Amino acid sequence: MSLKPGRPGHANLAIGLLAGAAVVFFALPLVGLLVRVAPAEVWRQLTAPAVQTALRLSLTVSLTAAGLSLLLGLPLAYALARLPFPGRGLARALVTLPMVLPPVVGGTALLAAFGRRGLLGGPLEHGLGVILPYTTGAAVLAATFVAAPFLVITVEGALRGLDPRLEQAAATLGASRLRIVATVVLPAIRPSLVAGLALCWARALGEFGATITFAGNLQGRTQTMPLAVYEALHTSPDGAVALSLILLAVSLALLAALRGHFFKGG
Amino acid sequence: MSLKPGRPGHANLAIGLLAGAAVVFFALPLVGLLVRVAPAEVWRQLTAPAVQTALRLSLTVSLTAAGLSLLLGLPLAYALARLPFPGRGLARALVTLPMVLPPVVGGTALLAAFGRRGLLGGPLEHGLGVILPYTTGAAVLAATFVAAPFLVITVEGALRGLDPRLEQAAATLGASRLRIVATVVLPAIRPSLVAGLALCWARALGEFGATITFAGNLQGRTQTMPLAVYEALHTSPDGAVALSLILLAVSLALLAALRGHFFKGG
Amino acid sequence: SGAPAERVVHVAAAMSLKEAFTDLEAGFEAQHPGVDVVFNFAGSQTLAAQIVAGAPADVFASADRAQMERAAASSRMQPARVFARNKLVIVTPANDPSIQGPADLSRAGLRLILAGETVPVGAYAREALNRLGVREAALANVVSNEENVRGVVGKVATGEADAGIVYATDVTAELADKLRTVTLAGADDVVPAYEIAALADSRQPELAAAFVDLVAGPAGAAALGKRGFLPP
Amino acid sequence: MTAGLVADIAVRRGGFALELQFALAPGATVAVLGPNGAGKSTLVEALAGLVPLARGEVVLAGRTLERPAARVRLSPQERGLGVMFQGYCLFGHLSARDNVAYGPRARGVARARARAEAQAWLERLGVGEVGDLRPAALSGGQAQRVALARAMICRPALLLLDEPLAALDVSARAQARRLLAGWLAEAAAICVIVSHDVRDAIALADELLVVEAGRLTARGTADELRARPPTDYVAAVLGEG
Amino acid sequence: MTAGLVADIAVRRGGFALELQFALAPGATVAVLGPNGAGKSTLVEALAGLVPLARGEVVLAGRTLERPAARVRLSPQERGLGVMFQGYCLFGHLSARDNVAYGPRARGVARARARAEAQAWLERLGVGEVGDLRPAALSGGQAQRVALARAMICRPALLLLDEPLAALDVSARAQARRLLAGWLAEAAAICVIVSHDVRDAIALADELLVVEAGRLTARGTADELRARPPTDYVAAVLGEG
Ligand SMILES: Nc1ncnc2c1ncn2[C@@H]1O[C@H](COP(=O)(O)OP(=O)(O)OP(=O)(O)O)[C@@H](O)[C@H]1O
Ligand SMILES: Nc1ncnc2c1ncn2[C@@H]1O[C@H](COP(=O)(O)OP(=O)(O)OP(=O)(O)O)[C@@H](O)[C@H]1O
Ligand SMILES: [Mg+2]
Ligand SMILES: [Mg+2]
Helix, strand or coil, rough: CCCCCCCCCCHHHHHHHHHHHHHHHHHHHHHHHHHHCCCHHHHHHHHCCHHHHHHHHHHHHHHHHHHHHHHHHHHHHEEEEHHCCCCCCHHHHHHHHHHHHHHHHHHHHHHHHCCCCCHHHHHHHHHHHCCCCHHHHHHHHHHHHHHHHHHHHHHHHHHHHHHCCHHHHHCCCCCCHHHHHHHEEECCCCHHHHCCCCHHHHHHHHHHHHHHHHHCCCCCCCCCCCHHHHHHHHHCCHHHHHHHHHHHHHHHHHHHHHHHHHHCCC | CCHHHHHHCCHHHHHHHHHHHHHHHHHHHHHHHHHHHHHHHHHHHHHHHHHHHHHHHHHHHHHHHHHHHHHHHHHHHHHHCCCCCCCCCHHHHHHHHHHHHHHHHHHHHHHHHHHCCCCCCCHHHHHCCCCCCCCCCHHHHHHHHHHHHHHHHHHHHHHHCCCCCHHHHHHHCCCCHHHHHHHHHHHHHHHHHHHHHHHHHHHHHCCCCHHHHHHCCCCCCCHHHHHHHHHHHHCCCHHHHHHHHHHHHHHHHHHHHHHHCCCCCC | CCCCCEEEEEEEEHHHHHHHHHHHHHHHHHHHHCCCEEEEEEEEHHHEEEEEECCCCEEECCCCHHHHHHCCCCCCCCCEEEEEEEEEEEEECCCCCCCCCHHHCCCCCEEEECCCCHHHHHHHHHHHHHHHCHHHHHHHHHEEECCCHHHHHHHHHHCCCCCEEEEEECCCHHHHEEEEEEEECCCCCCCCCCEEEEEECCCHHHHHHHHHHHHHHHHHHHHHHCCEEEEE | CCCCCEEEEEEECCEEEEEEEEEEEEECEEEEHHHHHCHHHHHHHHHHCCCCCCEEEEEEEEEEEEEEHHHHEHHHHHHHHHCCCCCCCCCCCCCCHHHHHHHHHHCCCCCCHHHHHHHHHHHHHCHHHHCCCCHHHCCCCHHHHHHHHHHHHHCCEEEEEECCCCCCCHHHHHHHHHHHHHHHHHHHCCEEEECCCCCHHHHHCCEEEEEEEEEEEEEEHHHHHHHHCCCCCHHHHHHHH | CCEEEEEEEEEEEECCCEEEEEEECCEEEEEECCCCCCCCCCCCHHHHCCCCCCCEEEEEEEEEEEEHCCCCCCCHHCCCCCCCCCCCCCCCCCCHHHHHHHHHHHCCCCCHHHHHHHHHHHHCCCCHHCCCCCCHHCCCCHHHHHHHHHHHHCCCEEEEEEECCCCCCCHHHHHHHHHHHHHHHCCCEEEEEEEECHHHHHCCCCCCEEEECCCEEECCCCHHHCCEEEHHHHHHHHHHH
16 A cells, blocks of 8 residues: 555544534634625724724733733743742632633622722722723733633643753753743743733633623723624624624734744744 | 752742732632622522532533534644645634634624524524524534634644654554554643643633523523523622632632643642 | 813713613713713623722613612612613514414414523513413523523524514614514513612712713603603 | 665755665665764655655565655555664653553554563663653663664564664673674564664674765775775774774 | 862662762863763763752862752852753754854853854864754754754853763764863863763773762773773773773
């Protein structure tokens, strides 16, 4: 029996069939959406100023949340994977919880912590003069709360799989721990880091329940695209679908740019 | 300058501070929830038959969705990372979209594909006599649709980071491709696989919007815990929080068991 | 919105009030120069939860009494007034003429959608079915208890369900060609009521009161009437 | 059509090109010598089917393993190989014993038997005591012998060993040489041993192939090459032996 | 207090225990010989601060690098080392040149200068042409020389080389030996070279240390040990040189 290059064997066939089924499963609903909506409707929505405002806000909020997730999440992932400290198991568990919490309850929890009557609300308001709920900052916090765990868990998994000898070699060459993280650890896990960042950003972009509960639905301030979609669903289902397609297109473009940047030719 | 074992240097301090801030950020809202609810209320909810039904259904649906995600998602991740095929970039983009779609719109998309008037609804209903919406199967599909991408993206990232020479070595030893995947590839990326599975399952467990849209909200059939929580929010916010705490406790236990099983002593 | 205003009035209002309240915004801002009305449209229960947690709002307009009472329990609310009413109707897909009245809702095999019993419109619908004497049979046909009225409308409009009970105001112009409306004859005394109140700790008490007066006054009645709401 | 190995190999890899032809009789053992970067490991990988030929063919015992012109390319699995890699490529998540047992397991041998056989191989190579250790806990010489055992255990028709003895100490090297020589005498396999140690090459192989800069520059027994070294490298390397 | 290296080392690793003491004069170069699994690489890692001492101490030029009894343990960064690992441990995402430039960059040398210096080292070791390649594209001998350059470039006070020449061909080995010998003669560094090739050991080191089963079993010049070999292994290994 001879195999020509690229001709799939039995295993390839099985893998290909299942992978193909998966693609169909993901594609079909999107096709279903596409055929439902007239291109004119998409164009109408895209040119509406309120939609452009929501889109801009969505990008600002989700990118800021992704940035915050990096800032807090990378050190946390590193600490969970590499620094033994008491309560590490508990900390790891804690991080996974926002993923399981129904988002609306997540918003309630954020109110309980940072609302005016929350644990930190008083000190924040009287000490710093900051009232978080109903602000763009609250939308960012809500998105960070639900999205950061995806980055943390992905990166921690990758760190656990990384050969620690590379870090040891860098240490013998005199590199500080921060330098080792920046120049050895993160580049070595780059594919997983990119995956985690994509997951985190996408989750932040799609975030709805925690935002509407903690930040409200204020046009221009906290009304991100998913909230605009929700509002539109109430009156004009086709408009809502058109809005979603716009959201999809934008995120496709951004993810493609991200991947193109990090995996040339990938 | 001498360092005692385990005493942190400057970098450790910076990493520790940021990681600590992250833990506080995740912990505070949960503490806020905890102090709001009387233990008696949690107990009352836990012993309510309707809650037990919802909990059982949630576990069934989320675990089935995680299983389906493995079945379809692992081959897809492998194909995306290892098998060059035309349209690979498109397929990868497609998989990330359900993460960005507001879940309610995801549910609408599922209706557009598998609903009675959807693309496949007619053939399904008249050919197979299957009407998906409002069934437990629909809840599973909805959870799979939103959760599988987390597994696929995480695993694909890990596969890209894996040294292909291990697979080559296994091939020279006569192992079939399926055997190589099962005995070399998956064990080598186990930490990322576990992370992806945890993300996927957690997302399925917390799923709300797509489920209520595609599967409806019917006790014992499609009313999972998040739907029950949402319903309780209308009438008894404290009851809803108590329900959420139950959901958290269950998922903590399951995640701990999963990690304990896969990372002994981790 | 527009140019940065000196004073902001936060109005938390039930989602179904969006069009009517938005119609009122320009007039109010014209009457009160330098004031910006910022709406927060969401489900009444979400808004009530925010108010209980201390969210900085000035006015709350609820789709039912229960959520207003929840908010009032936080002792942040001024006394509430009913400012509008609504009417329940049966909706079916536009191309399905088989349902002619409430009695058809108990037909075996019908896929009926209601809002959950804790959602205002769901509670009203159950009460109406009770009055009509078809409660048990109709509830046996329920395939889903939606979290809000929009879920009911959407599922009927796409044909995934055969019938639902919603507010008359939910059949908007956009949906008129997808839905057929059937009156719930015999349940006219089940009347949904909307309530509005200013918050006691509002930082703009006069403006909050002024907005409540506007909504409950003739201008409000006109705007609400245009969107199909009934007077209080 | 010969019963042995016919290799007509042209491979490109980045800026490097390997181009050489040779044929080996059934049961032959050759050593491949050559300077660093000459293409020895690339030759092994090409024979194993891990890098595709640009041109040429590989025929083993009358069976065409690869011939790009005819679009034929057997997968590594189908070639009936044993390969020991220069970097070992041990499976990090398996014990040394399970690394060696991997080939038999893949060929359907029951777990217990495969493990017993693997342990026997480890013991023959003097590393019986590391059976339970993961590769990360092995010393360099221990890892090399585990990799050698893993390649040999399946009694392949074509055995490719890339620097099999480079990390071994005096006695381990002598033991491994003896074992390898005995196995080769007994098995009908064709064996290609890459080595930069000319003493290992002479001890194990009937004939030497010298690869320099991607080309075959010499072929013959040690004595033949020593008598008439065609290149400076051949002279230098045989001066050592 | 001596100006050289004092090593009193006790390390446990799984079932293996390393226990030995020695002192080296400033500028000394020793070769560590020993059978596979004797503990040579473990010794290197202990000196580098990569495995903690269970007991004992390491003192370099009067500075205590590690003394568990006093709870002192300098990190590898603070020890002023150059280490070449037996498995190389090159950074897979960096070019060969950037691998070599890593140490200078970590010590604050500007990128352009660090790269130029790194390229010069690669050329001195005869692998100037691989500067742009990633480790995965290097041949075994090329990778070894990149690792050697990476360890030597920072002019460390203590240079630890684990089998630095094992994968090199005749001419590369001669070149590397010359370079290393010249560097050692010129630098004031203490150098510990692990090798199982007794000829490399004799060529490079003033003195040989023999480690067997985790213990120091012999120490002396090659002639001294050849004259009175204390163990069979010493006799066998020196019989080779
Ligand atoms: N994946 C690759 N991509 C590009 N170039 C490569 C790759 N692998 C090897 N090369 C180049 O091919 C040439 C031959 O490498 P090869 O590993 O075959 O040498 P070798 O004869 O085995 O040397 P050594 O004795 O050092 O192991 C080298 O110059 C190397 O840089
Ligand atoms: N991480 C580890 N865990 C457990 N045991 C280990 C570990 N690393 C090494 N060992 C054991 O310690 C012993 C010494 O190993 P080491 O690598 O120091 O030997 P070596 O003298 O360098 O041998 P070689 O010449 O083969 O490289 C070996 O028996 C090995 O199995
Ligand atoms: Mg090689
Ligand atoms: Mg060693």
